[in-house]
Amino acid sequence: MPHSWRLETVLLLLVLATALSIFARDTLLRETLIIEPGEDYSVRLYDDGRDGGSTEAVMLPDNQSGYQWQCDLRADYQYPYCGFEIRLVQGWDGLDLSSFDKVELWLDYSGGNKSIRIFLRNYDIRYSNPNDETSTKHNQIEFSADRKDQHYEFSFSDFFVANWWLLENDIPPNLSHPQFDNIISFDVQTGSEHKLGVNNFHLKKVKFIGQRIDTADWYLAIISIWSVLILGFLAYRIVVLSKEVRERQMREKELLAINKLLDFRSQELEVLSKTDHLTGAFNRQGIEGAIKSGLSEWRRDGKSLSVVMIDIDYFKAINDNHGHAVGDAVLAGISQLVQERIRSSDLFARWGGEEFVLVCRDTSMNYAAHIAEKLRRLIEECSFADVKGVTASFGVASLQGDADVDDLFKKADEALYRAKRKGRNRVEVSDND
Structure with a gap:
């Protein structure tokens, strides 16, 4: 059998075993404790005689189908009662049923009372006295005794x-x-109704149901096993791949020199095609990749994507008063200033005319606004081509909700024009942000 087939077969078996351990979890982890005649448990009847009453309780002949008893509730005690106890242990070292979550009983009852009580009595030295049976904690459920199928099921959380x-x-x-x-x-x-008269009980079986292992621990064990297997597989693959890499390195060296030359020339052409020849900033085509990457990071990883729209204030007046050559120098100077101050992860592009855009990946709207304010002050404090008092307006927006790139640039554009309406030389953020 080919090596890859053996690996796939083992993987398939592991997947099937994992699926079985998950879907058959209840069966695999189930733990039961059954109480029925024939088991080695001591039993006893008790009644209100210990409280001064005259109720009489007697065991009925055992027909090997359960425990049967009868009690005649009488009026000599204010709250007449009788009960039947199955002692699960000898002494006070009891059973830990804290991992159990359900109890079932098969009980046939006839009598004047509408309800029956069951108790799970817990011994704890903090409140129990070995000389007083009633000092054990009475975990109780009282339920209606009118089930025709004689089968009752309760959660431990009902006690x-x-x-x-x-x-x-x-x-x-x-x-x-x-x-x-x-x-x-x-x-x-x-x-608790305490109606007088004869009550007949036939307890056929009691069943406690729980789990051997907590569900969370079970899943943790599955995850741990898979983690070890995955680490082992990765170690094996690393050894195999390292051998393949060494072989490929010899062949790749022969191509590196040619590829390096071709890549260098290709990068030169690509940069030229994506760069604005006047300012040295990217053009629209140049920031397309950054926008796509930022959008992908936002969709996939929730990383913020912000843009800053920049427009030079009164740029037409600069051209009219100083000439287009000076205007071009102002554009180039501002572009150089911005590119020297932004982070390496930010992309700066000429959007058209005197308008620029700064794409800030993995950047919140607040921090993008902080960057914009820093650039605004730098532009205001500098002179370009002997032109003093050059300022710029900024509009900031971030991707929100189900918005797309068109919405992002539209919001940034709206913020930019709001900055201009409010007097220019200021930073405005999108209203929606």
């Missing part, structure tokens, strides 16, 4: 701590939330 337990044990607020890190028992109890 709350019983108010009576919080009050009786004087629990501070920081310990009043549900807790499942040391569960010692599961209880089924009559509901």
